[in-house]
Amino acid sequence: MDSAVQTINNLTIGFTSQKGERISILKNISTTIKKGETVGIVGESGSGKSTLALAMMGYVKHGLYTISGECIFHSNNLLGMQNKELENIRGRKIAMIPQNAGQSLTPNLKIGYQIDEALRLHTDLKKEDRDKKISELLNKVRLPSPEIMAQRYPHELSGGQQQRVAVAMALAGNPELLLLDEPTTGLDVTTQAHVLELLNFIAKDTGTSMVYVSHDLGAIAQVSDRVIVMYSGEIVLDGPVRSILKNPIHPYTFGLLKSIPKLTSPGLPDSMSGSQPQPGTVKLGCSFYERCNLAEDKCKTNSPDLEFIENLNTSVRCFKYEDLIDFKETKSDNVKSTNNNILDNEILDISKVSISYAKQKFLEQLFNKIDDTNPTVQDINININKGETLALVGESGSGKSTILKSIAGLLKTKDGIIKFDKDKVLSNDLKTRDPGFLRAIQLIFQNPDESLNPNHTVEEIVSQPLRLYFGLKGDELKQKIIEVLEKVRLGEFYLTRYPRQLSGGEKQRVAVARAFAAKPDIILCDEVTSALDVSVQAAVLNLLQELKEDFGTTYIFVSHDLAVVRAISDRVAVLYQGRLCEIGPSKNVYQLPSHPYTEVLLGAVLEPDPDVKPKLVAEDIVEEKPPEQGCSFQGRCPRILGDICKNVVPPWQIGENGNSIRCHIKVEDLKKQQNVN
Amino acid sequence: MLLLVLKRILLGFITLFIVSLITFSGVEVLPGDACTTYLEREAYGAALEACYERLGLNTPAHERYISWAAGVLQGDFGYSLSGEMRINDVLGPRVKNSMVLASASILIGIPIALLLGIITALWRDKLPDIIISTVTIFSMTIPEFISATLLILIVAIWLEWLPGIVIVPTGASISELLPNIILPVIAISMIMTAHMARMVRSSVIQVMASDYVQMAILKGVPYWKMVFKHVLPNALLPAINVVALTIAWLLGGVVVTEVVFNYPGLGRLVIESISNRDLPVVQALAIILASIYVSINLIADLMTLMLNPRLKSLQIKK
């Protein structure tokens, strides 16, 4: 059990900068992967996780090179091998499961061919045996009807299915070591939980060692035996999963864990200030110094070594880890409750709204009607009070962004009315909408890279709404821009920067600043934190909350992450296939009884705690279209009653604690059934 | 899928119709007409009347357009002015000559372009790439009339290996043409190959950097197999349209090169007929060139559609 599969010694990988400086992005990495062990590697974006995982296959990306050190696999250094030798190891003894399977499968080759290729390269099987093996592998990763799947092209599969194909391909050569780079990032919560469960099963079944790279501590907690935490190209902590996640003895890991919102405790998580230093900028001292709460003068000039602590079986890189060993977290630490001043004053009333993406036929265009009996979004009734934060949750394809776009006027509604400030009907069409309403409703998008014009400076970006809505000019404009930037904690210093010169968190702050510059009444936030690392996410969430408390803004917050939603929202609406399933105050939605879909979603949430396992109650099939009639969730519902669910749209019921549930099962019965398991 | 093809063909015809309308009305609004050009000083009185009568120019414009278009649809472009020859007889040998020149350039240029593009991409930033890229960028930047003139100067005048200008009659047979076209083909291929090689290079480099190629490497696929199975099919797909445009450009006559080498192809005919104000021929050329562009692009789009599994299944689903 204890024999090593791969040993990494003093590995340093870097590149030569344009100024000719040699810059390391992995610094002196040493660790050992044992047989049958699953090691999780966590760290924020840019910490060097992927570079390390690739080095374990003897692969160094174009532009980078090995400065020193070695990766020993069966007493050979992978980094010193010829391509010919590596070809016999890659895919056969060490296999990789990539981050984005959709982009990692060759688009012009069928799934079956791509698996067959691995089999032909790494086994001596004959054609018929290989065909059998392909079906077997596809079965093992639980893909339905393997023969049909094998004939498909990658783009004909859903994200979860593509990821499974990648797993099947990696297993083709019976590898001793499996490297997984963010294998579930970008998948829906339920799909993610299913893929992780599959990986756990495979690890047990085949005894393969795994290295699991992720920025998501929740996923790491579910699969790993041991966790390596990386920061700025260094290992800062390396030890057993339980002790690392329950009692982290490095200040960075400590802060990281605290910045994760948790289902069990409402309120905003603490955020860490600052961001990870760019490679090559820290020459002296501890790389975490700038952000560390425990830092002292010594840390500024001396860099700590990775020290092995015998009794904890843990290695740590910090002078003051002892302070954290006996640190007992008091419960209140992580809870900063949101304190919203919700007025009894309706600001937005969405009633009976349906939205269709169907193309209008000629006649329908004439009469400005859309004839679609099964629209993407149907029958949405929500009203929102001033100062409230309402969250829309659901998996991809549930119509969250569609609804936001309609409120913003970017998409026409098919039926229904959206009223602003009690009685002002918002026009269906952006062109005929009153400019005052345009100012009053602002949108912040998921990906700041796409929503900020790369050719505009921060100053130009923030000045747009100020000029457009308030006609500001000259000094007055400049003053206001600085004021707005300071609100999002970016100073004057940033005025002349371009988006590409900002970090992910900073970009999102600029997007927030632009939205607030319009002095809006309502801000629509579309997955605003999903592209961000947890520590940055916590900072953005806290910022949004503070701004809201200052300005009394109303938020509609779309997210697929139930823990984030719990942290920030007052009320939650759960959507499946464009139909509302459940709506109510957040604390009640997160309690029993729940709509069966809410139950599925909650069960799939991954807590950063190895002792809390997700409950998988429903299959993670993707449905292309909502069902023509009956309950929208019938296709996947684990509690389905039969014909009534298939034919009749379920009624709204009020649960005992005030949340509305749309299901044919009586709420009392739901509660009884859910309490059992 | 079939519907899509039909739609594209219809669209092609509409384009051609518009082109014909534009050229016809362009010719119509210009001062002077075929007869005044033809008769020059004698363009008055009975002679002019007789000419109008003969060419049917005294009927209203729309009637003339219709009878002209009907003729074109049956493959008859009417009469040219200068020699009073049937335009078909004027065009026929020219089309053939241009085809010979184009096919020779395509047969030589495209394989070389693909090869150079792939080599430079695979040996990116290494010696082969540096040498080939320098040469291709260089030959891309010299205008064709300079390279053509230089070729004549060096190969024909100094070395006296090949004839400098083409002195065969317009109706020469292919075997008579062949030795004469060597220099024009080199001149054309140089610039065409350079452009295409750059295109292929950047397309291959882009695919080489993709996640799926990295995955294939990590799967242990041997290098050349990876190149042929995973890289080239995906990298060359976008090249189809560029190749098509190049072919259309070649078939339409390479004006400058043909003039420099005195080659009797379509390109030179364009120049000649414009300077002779031979309007019926200009009209005929416009239609022919437009149909070449339309049909080649149509073929290219259909090929892309057939070869790209992504688009193919998208169409089938619809």
Ligand SMILES: Nc1ncnc2c1ncn2[C@@H]1O[C@H](COP(=O)(O)OP(=O)(O)OP(=O)(O)O)[C@@H](O)[C@H]1O
């Ligand atoms: N070819 C390259 N040339 C120069 N620097 C690079 C190159 N590739 C990566 N880097 C830098 O190396 C550092 C580590 O990159 P790496 O991809 O390993 O990070 P990561 O931890 O996997 O991040 P993520 O979570 O975003 O995937 C980053 O600062 C990145 O900008």
Ligand code: SF4
């Ligand atoms: S060495 Fe100092 S600065 Fe670095 S993590 Fe420890 S306490 Fe913080």
Ligand code: SF4
């Ligand atoms: S109505 Fe039926 S199908 Fe829908 S959620 Fe309730 S039990 Fe499930």
Ligand SMILES: [Mg+2]
């Ligand atoms: Mg990565």
